Amino acid sequence: MCSGCAAPIIVRQALKSIRGPTVVVNATGCLEVATTIYPYTSWRVPWIHVAFENAAAVASGIEAAFKALTKRGCLKEKIDIIAFGGDGGTFDIGIQALSGALERGHDFVYICYDNEAYMNTGIQRSGSTPHGAATTTSPAGTVIPGKPEWKKDIVGIAAAHGIEFVATASPAYWSDYIAKVRRAIEVDGPAFIHVIQPCILGWRFNSNEAIKIARLAVQTRFFPIYHVEKGQYKLDIKIPKPLPVEEYLKPQGRFRHLFTPEFKGEIEKIQAWVDANWARICQLAGEKI
Amino acid sequence: MAKVIGLTGDHAIAYAAKQCDVDVVAAYPITPQTIIVERFSDYVANGEVKTEYVCVESEHSAMSACVGASTTGARVFTATSSQGLALMHEILYIASSLRCPIVMAVVNRALSAPINIHCDHSDMMGSRDCGWIQLYSENAQEAYDLTIQAFKIAEDPEILLPVTVNLDGFIISHCMEGVNVISDEEVRKFLPPRKAVYKLDPANPITIGALCFTDYYFEIKFQQEDVMKKVPAKVKEVGEEFGKITGRSYGLIETFGLEDAEVAVMCLGSTAGTARVVADKLRKSGKPVGVIKVRLYRPFPTQEIVEAVKGLKALTVLDRVATSGAPSGPLCSDVKTALYAETEKPLITNVIYGLGGRDISPENLEDIFNDALRTADVGRVDRPIKYVGVRE
Numbered sequence: 001m002c003s004g005c006a007a008p009i010i011v012r013q014a015l016k017s018i019r020g021p022t023v024v025v026n027a028t029g030c031l032e033v034a035t036t037i038y039p040y041t042s043w044r045v046p047w048i049h050v051a052f053e054n055a056a057a058v059a060s061g062i063e064a065a066f067k068a069l070t071k072r073g074c075l076k077e078k079i080d081i082i083a084f085g086g087d088g089g090t091f092d093i094g095i096q097a098l099s100g101a102l103e104r105g106h107d108f109v110y111i112c113y114d115n116e117a118y119m120n121t122g123i124q125r126s127g128s129t130p131h132g133a134a135t136t137t138s139p140a141g142t143v144i145p146g147k148p149e150w151k152k153d154i155v156g157i158a159a160a161h162g163i164e165f166v167a168t169a170s171p172a173y174w175s176d177y178i179a180k181v182r183r184a185i186e187v188d189g190p191a192f193i194h195v196i197q198p199c200i201l202g203w204r205f206n207s208n209e210a211i212k213i214a215r216l217a218v219q220t221r222f223f224p225i226y227h228v229e230k231g232q233y234k235l236d237i238k239i240p241k242p243l244p245v246e247e248y249l250k251p252q253g254r255f256r257h258l259f260t261p262e263f264k265g266e267i268e269k270i271q272a273w274v275d276a277n278w279a280r281i282c283q284l285a286g287e288k289i
Numbered sequence: 290m291a292k293v294i295g296l297t298g299d300h301a302i303a304y305a306a307k308q309c310d311v312d313v314v315a316a317y318p319i320t321p322q323t324i325i326v327e328r329f330s331d332y333v334a335n336g337e338v339k340t341e342y343v344c345v346e347s348e349h350s351a352m353s354a355c356v357g358a359s360t361t362g363a364r365v366f367t368a369t370s371s372q373g374l375a376l377m378h379e380i381l382y383i384a385s386s387l388r389c390p391i392v393m394a395v396v397n398r399a400l401s402a403p404i405n406i407h408c409d410h411s412d413m414m415g416s417r418d419c420g421w422i423q424l425y426s427e428n429a430q431e432a433y434d435l436t437i438q439a440f441k442i443a444e445d446p447e448i449l450l451p452v453t454v455n456l457d458g459f460i461i462s463h464c465m466e467g468v469n470v471i472s473d474e475e476v477r478k479f480l481p482p483r484k485a486v487y488k489l490d491p492a493n494p495i496t497i498g499a500l501c502f503t504d505y506y507f508e509i510k511f512q513q514e515d516v517m518k519k520v521p522a523k524v525k526e527v528g529e530e531f532g533k534i535t536g537r538s539y540g541l542i543e544t545f546g547l548e549d550a551e552v553a554v555m556c557l558g559s560t561a562g563t564a565r566v567v568a569d570k571l572r573k574s575g576k577p578v579g580v581i582k583v584r585l586y587r588p589f590p591t592q593e594i595v596e597a598v599k600g601l602k603a604l605t606v607l608d609r610v611a612t613s614g615a616p617s618g619p620l621c622s623d624v625k626t627a628l629y630a631e632t633e634k635p636l637i638t639n640v641i642y643g644l645g646g647r648d649i650s651p652e653n654l655e656d657i658f659n660d661a662l663r664t665a666d667v668g669r670v671d672r673p674i675k676y677v678g679v680r681e
Binding site: 021022023025032033036037038039041043044045046047048049050051053054056057058059060061062064065066067068069071072074079096097099100101103104 | 312313315339340341343344345346347349350353354355356357358359360361362363365379380383387489490491492494495496497498499500501502505
């Protein structure tokens with residue numbers, strides 16, 4: 001991985017939470033590409049990668065097979081399944097397979113590590129890319145200030161399937177994240193965790209700052225930390241005195257153009273989105289803003 | 290004990306999959322494959338099988354789930370057609386490269402557009418080089434027999450490749466025939482439970498589907514090619530072993546009247562039956578004609594075909610597929626390539642027929658045979674490709 005990348009931290013923290021034999025399914029992406037360059041592997045658990053858009057479908061097949069083999073007495077112990085997919089494999093091309101698997105109720109944990117673009121092939125926009133971010137397919141030009149659209153609400157989409165446990169997490173708040181992964185594993189059925197993953201290359205910040213950025217995302221209320229259990233929203237990390245969103249945007253090269261006179265007003269728009277999103281989640285969680 | 294029951298081609302496949310004691314079926318219904326998954330759903334609903342049936346949301350996910358399931362060591366089956374196979378296309382290559390012995394019934398159907406639900410081989414031919422073993426059946430009996438054999442071929446530790454059992458949409462899939470079925474016990478004896486060598490096993494963790502750069506990718510592709518060389522002998526061995534139980538032995542190709550034929554017609558699938566009937570009639574009137582049916586299409590049985598056509602003056606290869614802009618249909622191209630280095634070979638004509646379910650009648654076939662006889666007489670091919678049954 002790139003030096004200072006948050007993805008290995010996210011995986012390592014997740015795998016600290018496992019309870020027994022575990023199989024990992026990985027969608028195509030940085031994590032897969034960097035950790036399994038044949039004939040080497042970084043994984044000490046059974047691991048499989050099939051394609052970009054189908055980690056949830058592959059996990060469905062594995063889970064069904066484990067059930068069948070257990071029924072026949074060929075498998076004695078429960079094997080947990082964790083699927084890792086990036087934002088492209090989750091928000092975009094993989095959403096159909098994910099939705100199908102959540103609807104069918106397969107017992108697995110899906111962890112989306114979200115670096116908000118397609119990073120390993122050159123920083124292209126995704127449905128998870130936030131408004132105003134410059135990517136190579138949503139560049140900041142003289143007329144358009146980066147990505148015009150807003151980020152897709154993947155947690156709302158996952159939760160709308162009526163599954164038992166959906167959560168957001170940040171590697172900067174590791175104890176919250178680890179506890180959530182364990183909770184997700186213990187759920188009998190599908191669970192979904194959305195983790196923010198600052199990308200040094202795509203977001204353009206210093207390589208020792210990934211965790212700092214992941215913390216700023218939370219402290220500015222840009223990335224609220226909450227979970228939805230059996231349909232009930234709960235705010236896990238309250239931010240009574242939020243930092244202005246500028247503090248999160250400023251260290252990142254992908255937002256640099258927002259600080260130029262041409263695009264004056266964009267930061268206010270982003271701040272308004274952050275405030276409205278926070279208010280929405282607080283309302284769903286029954287919290288005062 | 291063998292018995293005869295009335296089954297459609299699709300039902301025969303579902304019945305075979307049930308007897309093969311499959312662990313996982315992941316499928317998405319598409320006409321004319323639908324009856325396979327519907328009948329299998331009945332078996333699941335009635336507790337007649339221990340199978341986990343995953344009714345996925347697309348064929349792409351069906352094949353993805355099959356790959357996942359197969360890598361655990363489970364026995365896996367699915368079925369598809371046409372657009373569904375096209376949607377699986379990406380994962381077909383991954384299933385064969387990851388050496389997943391999945392068995393899939395492909396109920397051959399035309400591809401859109403225009404949308405058409407009837408038979409031709411455009412779907413499978415679009416994926417003909419996906420690294421799967423490809424078998425074609427002539428009728429419901431063969432569809433049943435080949436499904437059982439397919440698992441034994443696929444799961445052999447020397448092979449470990451996925452297999453398609455092709456059957457013609459509606460012509461075989463929806464027509465009821467008397468099918469000789471063997472007992473569950475006989476199937477279980479012929480096909481013991483799968484024993485996987487490589488699998489997702491926490492006690493012995495392995496990495497499946499790693500990234501291969503220029504330093505290894507080529508070798509892995511070569512290994513796939515290398516194992517294909519072992520397939521014909523295995524298909525023959527399993528076909529003969531099946532014959533010992535049932536009296537119905539299977540080879541790579543099947544011939545009719547070739548011993549003294551001067552011309553022959555070659556085809557895949559249900560057309561072989563009509564061709565045989567027509568050839569029989571023509572032979573009775575003294576015309577030296579024969580039929581070659583290709584059962585194993587991938588890997589291509591080059592040697593058997595070279596042997597089979599020896600002594601023929603003319604050969605007409607029937608392709609039920611639209612291959613826009615190609616020099617000939619895929620079966621004909623393969624036959625021509627196989628014969629290129631031979632010094633003596635028949636004159637070869639290609640016939641494209643039956644697209645989108647257009648009927649191929651005995652009269653059409655009689656014309657095709659007579660054309661081939663004329664070609665043999667004049668000693669040259671006038672029209673290398675003919676379209677039979679189309680309003681030109």
